[in-house]
Structure formats: structure tokens, C-alpha cells
Amino acid sequence: MRYAYTAAPLAFALHAAAYSTDSWTFGYGFWMGPPASGQITKATYSIAAPSVPQNATVKDSSDEVWTSIWIGVSATESGDTDSLYQPLFNWSPDQESQGCSATAEEWCVAASTYTSSGQVGQAYVPVTEDAQVDFEIYVQDNKVYQIVTMNGKVVSKQNDALTNPLQYLYASDECYTGSGTCGTLPSYSWNNITITLSEADQNFGGTLEMIGSMSSSGFSSSDGGKTWHADAVVFPTDDFTADS
Template sequence: MRFSTTLLPLALALRASAMYDDWYFGNMFALGPTSNNVHITKATYSLVPPAVPCGSQQNGSDEAPWLAIWVGLSASMSDQTADLFQPLLNWSPDQESQACPASNQEWCVATSTYHLSGQVQDPYVPVPNDSQLDFTITVDQASNKIIQQVSVNGKEISHQADDKTINPTYIYSSNECYLDACGTLAAYSWKNMTIHLSDADLNFQNTIALDGARDSGMTTPDNGKTWHINSMRIDRDYFYPDQQDHECGSD
């Protein structure tokens, strides 16, 4: 496990600055920025989703909390005008409130892009328990689109193509909770992550920042143009209004 002394404060600042309007960001990893005008051209990764959170609280609010876990590509971690291309796994104790056609014992998934003007996404699709999701985000220069794809067992279940408004220089993740009442989220791991760059960037491995996360190490088969991480573990996370850790389940 490696920590970037320059980017870890940035990751922590993102987490802290996001705690407004009832949005709370938890454990995460970040890689970037790339160097010398190099940008990310493709990212692939897989996930077997963890158990849905336990211990969520509605606290008398008319709104139900909801939690999303994601990996996304952007040109910045701090500039809110930089679009974020982020397929979302979403869960709420009231799934209907999130237009998620699943029980509260299942996740939903959708390709999704955050714009400053709002979120644009494909409809949510239920995720069968214990299934593996495969994600691909491609920066397609020929079509001038950024294309997101999510598959289960080789079958595509969500697809989105947006205008290429950025050249991505960061890939990063988060656990994201609305109302800070999502409960306890078990640890989980993003697997088989491969990041393709437009050109070689040997410094890319030194930009990693980990907050409540552990990586298996980065390798490159082609001297810095392609990077691979076998596993990126995101530790157990807690979202409670009292800001305390409450154990209600096991990994």
C-alpha cells in the first residue's frame, strides 16, 4: 500500500468539501493527474457488490437516505464544472424513491454522468445478488464521445454515450451517502482494474491517494502506457448522523 503525500490531502479535501447540502463522502481512492498532456483513454474494472448497508436511519425526515458507490473519470477532483463520468451502484431502504426497481436487499446500477447542471443517467437496473459487474469507460476519439458500459455475465445491461467534454486525467472513487444516515457498509474490492493512457506516464503510479482503501500495487506491461491493479479494497464505512461507528454486520 502506497500513499501520495501530495494527493492524499486533495482527496481528503474533496471528502470534507463535499459535506454540504446533506451529501457525505466516505472511503475512496484516487489516481491522477496524469503528466505532460497525457490523458486516460479507457478504464475497465469489475466488482462483486457488497451486501447492502445495514443500520440505515430515516430520522423522521420525509426523504429516505441513499448510498452510491462508484469509480469515475474526470479532468479534476475539485473543479465542479469538470464533468464526472461515473457508473453508479445505488441503494436505498426505499428503492422506489430512487427509481430503482429492486428490493431493499439488492443494489441497482446505471451508467451516469455528473454535470454541474445535474446528473444524466441511464435507468437503474437491479443487480442479482453475488453477481459480478464489469465496467468499461472508453474515451472514443473517433466519435468524440465518452462511452460507459456495464455488463453482467457478458451481457450489457447499461450503456451511455456522452459528448467528450474533457480529456480525463483522474480516475477516482467514493462511497457517497445522502443525509448521512445510510448505515454501515461492508468492505468490498474493485477488481482487475486496467487504465489505458494516451501515452506513457511512468509517474502515474506515484499519484495514488488512499483514504480508507488498500491497493494490491500497480504494474505496467508496456513501460507506463497501460496500468493494472489486481485489487483495490475499500474498507468498511459508516454513515450515521452522530458521526460514530456502529457495527451491525460482518464482511
Template structure:
């Protein structure tokens, strides 16, 4: 496990830069690539933080924020599809096709292709609810599932266009004016590989995040982290860091 402050956000920026200059990436973690192994399944949970405060609409359209974990074969190659269930928020939820109020989050299974985003309809997340995510890779498809309180609320299956070797996350803000994002935790993260890789746990990289690390009980085929905590984050066009008032 190692922390760093430039390489991963740059990789994420490269993924978006060619087409989407208004996308900005914040705190996150990354795991991979596996050595001669591929990710076959990932499960993880999240209790969403409070919605952002201090967002500013500086253009004709409102900003929006996404929190996500996804799998792909690359972190920088635009042609490598990214399978990324999205937790989304905007001060103008209706404009994003989200049925929630501005005090709630929305969630949807979603896949990024070079040609654009393909996703299921957004579902409102009840405040303080735990969301459970599953990404499963088989020989033909990659399937994303999202459940709240044990009930599946979103599912999407795509052709297996890549063999995932990376699992990574980000706070992602459109227009860089989403405001202050409270810290939160990705919990009970488990990654299954198609073959054992005893060094996979050492690939964990943290950017303004903390974790006790990954452990394995089967010599490297299955890896588990109790939690990966993402620090408070800031998205302001002037680079400021503002705290939410209580």
C-alpha cells in the same frame, strides 16, 4: 502509492458543496493526474457487498448510498463533468427509481454535470453477481458500459466535454444516514493512457483502502491493479461506528 486522510474527501466535498450540502463522502481511492497524458479507457469489476445495515430515515425522504468509480479532468472543479457508473442502494428503492428490493443493489451508467445528473434507468443487480465496467474515451465521446454475467445492461455515451486525467472512486451517502457499509473490492482495474507516463502508478492515493499498487508492462502506457480494497464505512449523523449484527 500513498495514503492520506483529508485532501481527497475535501476535494470531493468541494465538488458537491456549492449545490448539494447533504452529500457526504467516505472511503475511496484516486489515481492521477497523468503527466501530459490522458485516460483513454478504464475497465474494472466489482462484486457488490451486502446492502448497508443500520440506515435511518431522519427526514421526509430516505437516504441513499452510491458506490462508484469515475473519470474526469478534475476532482474539485464543479464544471468538469464526471463520468461515473453508479451502484445505488436505498431503504426506499422505489423513490430512487430503482426496481430492486431493499436487499439488492441497482446499477446504471451516469454522468454528473454542473446542471445535474444524467443517467440511464437503474437495473437490478442479482445478489453476488460480478459487475464489469468499461469507460472509453474517443475523440468525440465518452462511453460507459456495464455488464453482468457477460450481458450488457446499461450504456451511455456523452459528448467529450473533458479530457480525463483522473480516475477516482467514493462511497457517497445522501443525508449521511445510510448506516454501515461492508468492505468490498474493485478488481482487475486497467487504465489505458494515450501516451506512456512512467510515473502514473505513483499517483495512487488511498483513503481507508488498501492495494498492492499499480504495475505496467509497456513502460507506462497501460496500468493495472489486481484489486483495490475499500474498508468498511460508516454513515451516521452522530458520527458513530456501528457493526452489523450477524
């Protein structure tokens, strides 16, 4: 929800997964890019709704804790002058405080973009337990389109102006600590990740960087470097307190 990468990837490389002064904290994550030439034109990926965070605490209901997990694409490796197109999986002990009608045992999902003016997103949609959620982000006519599909039905979509050619794909889990603590986010995985480039780059798969004990079999290409695919990238259990 907030731009996680105003201090990364350098911060990732330095294992800087610590609490920020404004009550945001970032856990595990990965990134890829930039391509040798051209840009990212499309990214698709899926998730089976994981278990919700456990043992989060809230002292003041007017300052709720929330956790987001996401994959997004951007033109830059850091800073917030370029938009980060990032459909969000979001959870809070009080989902209504975040504009979602889900229970505390469910996630919420929405197409969303972090811009230089702040977060711009659609209304959250409850995610049923174990639902298959598919995401598509693609560039067309100088716009970036997001489509979120749950169990085969489109539930959220959005398009925004393309600020600059997309060079990086990022993923992270993050928590706003609010008046309490984040608790523990159970392990989960992003699945069936495919990235399409405008020009072939046989070395793009080698740009994958992951924090700490994350795991993946890596990205491979069957068409000379224009399309890259990974079966999964696995995020371990995260309590948002340990250096990764």
C-alpha cells in the same frame, strides 16, 4: 451521484470525510492522476455485488436515504465545470424512491454522468446477489462511452460529450443522509482495474492516493507505462462518521 470532488483531492489529503451542509457525506475513496502528458483514454474494472448497507434509518419517506459507490473519470481534480463520468452502484431502503425495482437486499446499477447541469443517467437496473458487474469507460470521437455488463450481458450504456481530456480517475462511497442516517456500508473491493493512457507515463502508478485504512497492492505496467493494472483496491467497512 453528486460530484464528490468539488473539495477534493485536497479534502481527501486532509482526511475531510465529514458531513456536508447539504446532507451529503463521503467516506473512503482513492484517486489517480494526472498523467505526465496525454490523457486517460480507457478504464475497465469490476465488482462482485457486495452486501447492502446495514442499519440505515429513515424518518420521512419523502426524503429517503441512499448510498452510492462508484469509480469515475474526469478532466479536473476538483470543481464541477467538467463532467464526471461515473457509472453508479446505488442503494436505498426504499429502492422505488430512486427509480429501481430491486429489493432492499439488492443494489442497483446504471451508467451515469455528473455534468455542470446535474446528474444525467440511465434507468437503474437491479443487481442480483453476488452478480459479477463489469464496467468500461472509453473515449472515442470526442465522446465518452460507458458500458455496464452484468454476468456477461450489457445492462446499461451511455455516451456523453467529452468536455476536456480526461486526467483523473476517482472512486468513492457517498451517502445522502436525507431524513435519517446512513448506517454502515460493509467492506467491498473494486477488482481488475485497468487504466489506459494515450501516452506512456512510467510514473503514473505512483499517483495512487487512498484514504485511511484502504488497501491495494498498487498499480503496475507491463508495457512501459501506457497501461496500468491493479488486481484490487479494498474499501473497509464505512459508517460515514469517523475521520479516515
